Structures are given as C-alpha cells and as structure tokens.
Amino acid sequence: MLLLLGCSARKRHDTQPLPAILRYDGPLYQDLRAFLRRRGWPPALRIGTFSAEYGLIGALAPIPDYERRLDSERAAQLRSTVLATLARWRDLADRTVLVAGSLYVSSLLPALQAAGYSSVTVVPGAIGEKRAHLGRALQALPSVLQTRHDPVDMGRRTVFFPDWEDFLDPDFDFLTEHFSGPPGARRRVHAATALGEPISDGILVSLAQRLTHKGLLKQLDRSDPRSTAPQQLRQYYQLPDDAILFGDCGAFSYVEEEEPPITVSEAAFLYHIYGFDLGASVDHIPAPYLPLPERQRRLQLTLANAAAFLAEARHYGSFHPVGVVHGLDAADYARSTALLIEMGYRHLGIGGLVFRSDREIAEIVRAVAAVRASMRRRIWIHLFGIFRPKLQHLFEESRVDSFDTASYYRKAWLRSDQNYLGVDGRWYSAIRVPVSSDPRNRRKLLQRGIRPEDAVELEQQALRALVAYAAGEQDVESTLDAVLAYDSLIDRDDLARRDLRSLYRRTLLARPWEQCPCVVCRSLGIHVVIFRGGERNRRRGIHNTRLLYRQVRNGDQCFPADHE
Template sequence: MKYFLPDSQDLVDPSFDFQRETRNPERIRHQDDHYAHEVFSEQGPVFDGILVSKAIVEGTGAASQAKYTQAQQRRILREGVRAFFRLEDHPWDRRIESMGDCGAFTYIKEEAPPFSVDEVINFYVRCGFDYGFSVDHVISEYKPQWEADLFGSGAPDNVRQRQKLTLALASEFFATHKRDKLPFTPIGVAQGWSPVSYAHAFAELQKIGFRYIALGGMVPLKTNDILNCLKAVSEVRCPETKIHLLGVTRFAHLPTFSSLGVASIDSTSPLRQAFMDDKDNYHTLERTYTAIRVPQVQGNFRLQARIRSGELDQEKTRKAEQLCLRRLEEYDAGGRSLVPVLKALRAYEELHEPDKKTRTESARQALEDSPWKKCRCAVCKQLKHHVILFRGAERNRRRGFHNVAVFYQRLRMLTGQTPSADAATKALPDPALTLLSA
C-alpha cells in the first residue's frame, strides 16, 4: 500500500536558529526552504508520493483556497511538478510519484465543480503528474437508510444528482484521456451515500474503463462505515482494479483495507496533528505525547493583547518564557533535574493559559521519557528537545514531518512491507478521528 502526502506548502527553513529564534535574512522561502522529502533525504522514504490539488494551487474563484502565489502558480505550470518540488535525482531508493486532484472539499458548497474536465486535464498534463483524478463533487451525507432499491432512489434528488454529475464528468475525463493518449494514469472518483451507492458508482466507473478508482467523501465516516462500503465495493470490483482512499488512514484497519483492494491512501493527519490536536502531538511506534507549550511572547496574539490591555506585564512574561527555555535546555543536556523545569513551565502556564487545566503531568511524561533521544529520524537528531516544544511553525511543522515518518514506518509494518509489525499494531489514536473531533 502506498502513502501520498498531500501538499499544502508545508516547508521548513534550514537556516532557522532554535537558540536565537532567528533566520537568514536573505532567505527566499520556496527556493531555500525544505520539503519533508528533503529533510529526510538521507534517511530513506517517509512516503511514496505527493498529492497536489488544483484548488490549492490556483484557487476556485471568488472563494479562493489557493495557497500558491501567482509566481508559484506560473512556475509549477511552466516547470512541472517534479522540478517544482525538486523530486528529480532525489537520493531515496525509489521514484517519488505525484498525484493531481481537484480539491473537491474546497467547493463542496457549490452546486457544481468550478472546473471543467478540459481545465483539469490541462492542469495535470502541464504539471506532469503520474496520476490524475477525475473531476468530482463531494456528497457530504452518509445515509444508508436512504436505500430503496439497488440504485438508491430513496436518496434526495440533489444527492443523486451529485453522483450522476461525478460519473458524467468521469466518463468525459476518461474519454478525453483515451482519445488524446495522455501520459498520466487516470483515476476515477466514486462518490456515494451508502455501501450500495458506492458500489454502484464503482461498477459504473469500471464500465467506463477505469482500473484505478478512488473513494471520495469518506473523511468524516466512521471506520465501520468505511469497511462496509469497501466490502460492498469488493463484490463488484474487478481483480485488476485498484482502490485509493481519499483522505483516510485508520491505522489499525490498514491490513483489512489492503485485503479489500486498497492500493494507496493519502492524508495530512499525521502532519497536522503535530499542531492542531490538543494532546497527541508527537508520535512514536508505541504511543503519542503531548507537546510542551512554550508560546513566543512576541508571536502570540493573545499574550500580546493581554499585555497591551495591562493584564500582563511584558517584562515578567518575557522572563517566564525565557526561564522555561533555559530549564528545558539544561534538562535535555543532563544538567538540571526535572522539578525546576516543571516549576518554570507551570509558572509560565499560569500566565499564558490561566483558565485551562494544567499540562504539568503530560510535560512530566514527555520529559521523563525524552522520546526524541531514542528516535533516529533526521528531525529529532537535529532539534533534540525542541521537537517536543509547541512553539512556532518551524518547530511545529518539523514535529509534523517526524509524525509523517513514524506513520509511514507503521504503515509498512502493518501491511507487511517491513518486519516488526507487533510494534506498529499497538493502539494509537487515529489522527483523522482525533482531528475531526477536535
């Protein structure tokens, strides 16, 4: 099973100095900063490929979701995805593949996709993707009770219309791909509201000619619902047809997914959980840890607002912050016991999170175990204790990269691609589920 990491322009600055909180003033963000595959260039693969959405690159019009500047948009279209992400001649022992999709969740509230089939195909061809998803329209409702017959006529007209539109666009997409003999592998997208409706869409896509089909709209579904849909799909799936799950992980069930034909998945959950979750921020094969909050006084708008209002004294707050950093540095170097570190953290916590439950116990667990000292990944080797600090994008995003590496290791163990599967099967919270409930 392959893992594709969706792109959201997550880069880190290699010039960033974690002691002085400074960076090279001449740094040019995209030119000088590193993607995850560059951070782990000497370590070995931490994913199989990247997924890039047209909506992320170019936006969707009035309610634009674009994360690329106009200069970046022009460059990826001019140079292609491999040059843009610096994938060529990468030292990993396998080719980093690329997928292109529409980013259907960004226009879920629209009556129809904002892109035509020709526009999407032009994007895939100009960027030089290895795989391209057909244009789809997400069905947000999951209601198995709507089934009245084989084709789900009990579903509301607007829901059935989304599936019909997705299938019609897929048919046009496949016909154009075949007619023009395009270089990328086409992937049809199945949308549904129940196991029967997903199986129907899947069967129709196979009739069109697709032999790689993605199941979309499943991110909010419960694991049992996903399994029920996969089991229904397996009854109509041709042996040679591969399945991609869009945005779905569900660690413990990956072997079952694989047995039901799932050949690839994509998700940003391991990366995002590093800084979007309330507690499960740092992953190991055995468990997760809560990152230690030491917010930057100068970079935290809540602290700055309280300082401007006179509620907090800036000098006192700044000293409390710096004392935490010194105590953590001393502890990691072996020159300070745990008690004064926790005392400093608690004193600063009373300033920056006075109304929240104390995180002293989670900090104690993280510091006592010091999991970064056992981890051999490039991030932990470089950052040391800084990897466990919830403090600014440079630390938080690198911790996310570490989580991606751990996720990929567990994936390969769970699916039998590497030994030591016992460690990988231990129960960790599913990032997708945790983030949805956060």
C-alpha cells in the first residue's frame, strides 16, 4: 500500500532536519507514529507526504522546519515535480490510499491518474472520519515487531564489526580479474557474512550515514522511492538470525559541529523502524583539543540527551538503549557512569577513547568498572572504537563485555608491513602489485615517461611470477625480481623508506596462506597476500578479522602487536 498524506500545519520545531514523518505533528501523523510504535513498519507499507514547501516527498526524507501553506498557486507550481515523483513511485505498491485535505486531493488525484495509478482510494469526510479510516487500513497490515537480541544473554565477550559499505563480489575471478557484472548489477555480499562463518557477533551501523552519500542510511533526494519506507538491515546485510544489530550516532563524524545533527527523537525512531537490537544515545564528544568550557558543555549535553533518549526508547520498547559515557578524565567517566545507571540504563557504551593513550584508557576502564561493581544489577559495558591488544588482560579483569573494531580488517590495506595475520600470530606484509589502469597509478606512470603497455607487461609478469612461486614453479629471488621491477615504477613515498624486498621475502618464505584453513585462504591461495584492488584487500581483511574473533571467542588474551 502506498499511503499519501498531506502535510500538516502543526510541526515539531527542532532546529535540525527531521524525517517528514517526525516533522509533521498533526493528528494523522500522530496516529501513524503511534501505529508504527506498536506494530513496527509493515514491509508492504510505503508512505509519501505532499509538502507545501517541498512537493511530494518520502516520509523518511529529512526536512528543515518551515512555515508555508498550500494554496492553488503553490499547487500549480509543484505540479510538474509531483508528476515526476509519481512516475518514479509507480511500481512501489499495487494500491494507493490518499488521506488529505480537499486542496491536496484536488492536486494529487489528477496527477495520480495522469501518472497511470489505477487503484486509488480517496478517504472522504472530516478529520475524525479520516483518522478512523487510516486506522482501519493500517490495522489490516501485519505486525513486524520481533524480540530484539540482548548481548547480555550471550554470557561472553562480544565483538562488533563497524560497517561502512564493506561489500564484495563473491564471483570475482582473480585470474582474469573480471567482476560478475557491471557496477550496479554485480552480486554483493557483506564482509561480515561473506565467509560463511561469523567474523563478529554483529554489525555496528552508524546513523551518521544519513549525513553522507554512502551506506544503507545515506542521504537520498527527497523524492527517491527508497525514502518512502525503511529497508530492513538484516536483509540488507544478509545477517543470520542470531547476529546483533547495534546502532550508534557516529559522533566522530560531527565532532567539529556545535550540535549533533541527529536529534534524540530521530535516533530512537530510526533504531525502532530499522530493527536495531541496541541503540546508543545521542552523544557529543568532548574532544581533548577543544576549549575546556566547550568540553564541559558537551558532557552536560550528552547526559541530557541520554536522559531524553531513555524516555524515548521506553516509549518504543523495541530496542535496548545504550547510554554513551564521556568524561574529561577517569573521575568524570566514573561520575557519568553512575548517573546513567541511576537514570535506568543497563547497557553502557564508553565513548571518546580513540583519542586516549593506553594509560588513560586503563584508568578510565578501572574507574568505570569500580562503579559497575558497586551496583546490584548486571550492567553491560561496551568500548566504542577500540580493541587495544596490550590492554586485553585489563579488560578481562575489569569484565569489559564488548568491543567494536575494524583495525584488523583495515590493516589489510592501511599498513605496509602488517597486512596479513598468520595463524602463527605474526603479521606479514602483503605484496603490492598495483593496478596499472588505476587513474592515480596511470598518472604517476605518465609523469615518469613510462608507456602504459610497458607497465602492463611488467605488471602481468609480476602476477605470473607470484602464481608460479605458489605452485612451486619459481624460486623466491626471481619472483621478487619480477615483483620489484614493476613495483619500482610506482613512486610511493610511504614505502620508499622500507626494505620491500626483505618484507616480501619474509611473506613468501613463510607461505602463511597455506597454514590457514579459512575459506578465503583455501580459495584464493597466494592471491590473499597480493595487495591489489578491493576484492583481494577486503578478503584479506575478512581473514584477519576472523582470526581476531576466534581468539576472543576462545578467551585468549594474547594478541599480536597492533596499533589502532
């Protein structure tokens, strides 16, 4: 069902943009939100709003506050854009229900007919009759609310994989380097599920994606069909039923802003409709480089937001609210922890730790753990954005319950000497064979006067040499000669100071990919240690993360040296 509503004169006046369904606060919108709160967002429901300011837009499209009423002149101005939007929405549903005032109906109904909508129901009558009809139409839709997972029930430490659109093509051919199809038509699997076995206990998804053009929650134009309904995260990421969905606000993305761009009501609403198991309160990081008064203001704002967020979360009752803890020092973190527990939080997330040294983090964790130990109730504690291998003994002693980290995943391509984690617990350098057709590499080659065809020939010789070495058909030194002959063409300042031959020789002689039983290493062979393009690099990151996850699951406390 495509439900079309007129906008309402009554609005929420939050200064930040809000989804249209939250911005408008007339009786129909209040009824609609009450239904969604009780029943969740039915998969068959699409909602559009005819806004006097913005035209026909999706209910999830964020809009600023405004004051404008629809009149016949404004309706005529919007006609062409409304027709264009209806053309984009034609296949969203097999029937359309129009619930709006007479001027909205007289504008939308001819446009619906002109756009080819054949099954349109116009709800007649005064506002009371419209509300009753809307209620009956919504009640006929199935409920989708399900019991949300609580990591406390797992009885062990949990690890979350932070998502930032880490998808790969499962059918990529590493010999021909062909994808399964053109961009937009390729098969895609998420890094967290590509292995066929878990590499984490769930995914951490940031609502800050709504401020960007990347991710499931990314910014869309207001008339995009995807803004008419939420896509369920479990389906999008192809997660197993027991995986946990953890949402936060991505405070690092707006640390330079005066105020968080996400409101408390918006955060709670989005956690609810997207099916999150855990949702973090709206925080604002008191970064250490900020003036002291500003840091103190952010601490108070974070606590005030946490109180308001807990009330909103209880209003929905569908996800577990996580209170975000910040502080200027360990004592501040302890005070904030106590205040959040007094508010009623049973799940806490310690934020702002990325800025901190190991010594500072140790002090903070001890202080928070001491407060938690004094409480009668079980309090679950998550550390945002860090893992810190050297502190794992302390975290275990302090009963830290959970982490989110992508450090082992991203080291696959962000470090020159620690890209592949062997089952022996040692880091190995991946062997770089850059893609010569990459625009950046092509520019470098042209600047150095190297013909593209010469570069391609050396590139292919390097790849053939590595494959031959893995098959036992070529010795290590001649393989290195071929790799470095091509490698020397690409001027990379960050690697120029390193002895690449020694790093690469160590990797080749150890042949670590042969010792690992994971699907990535079994299927890719030596390609898993070739630093070349996203398909290889992401798979190497998956391999690294799998080993980290298995160590955590096994209760190990000795981890390879790492820098996050």
